[in-house]
Amino acid sequence: MNQFEFEHVYQRVTKQTGIGYKISPSAIKSLTDPSKLNKENMFNKMYKFLPILAWLPKYKWKENLKYDIIGGFTNGIMLLPQGMAYASLAGVEPIYGVYSSFFSSLIYMFFGTSQHISVGTFAVASMMTGAVRYRLIPDSLQNGTIQDDCKNYPKLDLGYEVTPLMLTSALTLGVGLVQVSYIKFIC
Known part of the structure; x- marks a missing residue:
């Protein structure tokens, strides 16, 4: 069981995750099911692979x-x-x-x-x-x-x-x- 599955099963869904991008409960379900590829899932995976895409636009x-x-x-x-x-x-x-x-x-x-x-x-x-x-x-x-x-x-x-x-x-x-x-x- 990974973090997304844990939060989905125990009804704990945070508005902000790890490196600063928002994730919805439907995206958590789609992240746990690899057969579902949607736009939000792809962006979350891209932000996780290249964190600079998440923090560089917000850099002060x-x-x-x-x-x-x-x-x-x-x-x-x-x-x-x-x-x-x-x-x-x-x-x-x-x-x-x-x-x-x-x-x-x-x-x-x-x-x-x-x-x-x-x-x-x-x-x-x-x-x-x-x-x-x-x-x-x-x-x-x-x-x-x-x-x-x-x-x-x-x-x-x-x-x-x-x-x-x-x-x-x-x-x-x-x-x-x-x-x-x-x-x-x-x-």
Whole structure:
């Protein structure tokens, strides 16, 4: 039983839901029945998938824009060096950490709903990615020291040279596909 079914069964219907759009009792019934596709149901699903469509028309430009710009600069000042450091932990060039910090924040703007969140790279995932990278594509020097423990692992041989960027990109894509398929399976 999901939230819409619960509210319909127990006669509790709110006028305002999650991200600011109105929903009627008839729409709740149509949302629980997937065979019914009507205009209101499609708009509710679209607003749920892209929350920016719900909050952007209601944004108070004169009141909030200057504070959002200050918050964006503050967040950028923190995320740029942090992304560069975490890219070094992952074993790729620091510029790719800047890219990941920028694009993750940009994509979250369209699909996220929290106003108070800092999106970007983090240390644990970077260290795990770096461990895979140095295990499959070992360097003779890592952080200025010779790595003797990497010679026990087999080298990655696909018939062509695999760069660290190719490996980390494939790893990132694989993890993302697993997460999306898990979300689709659960929801």
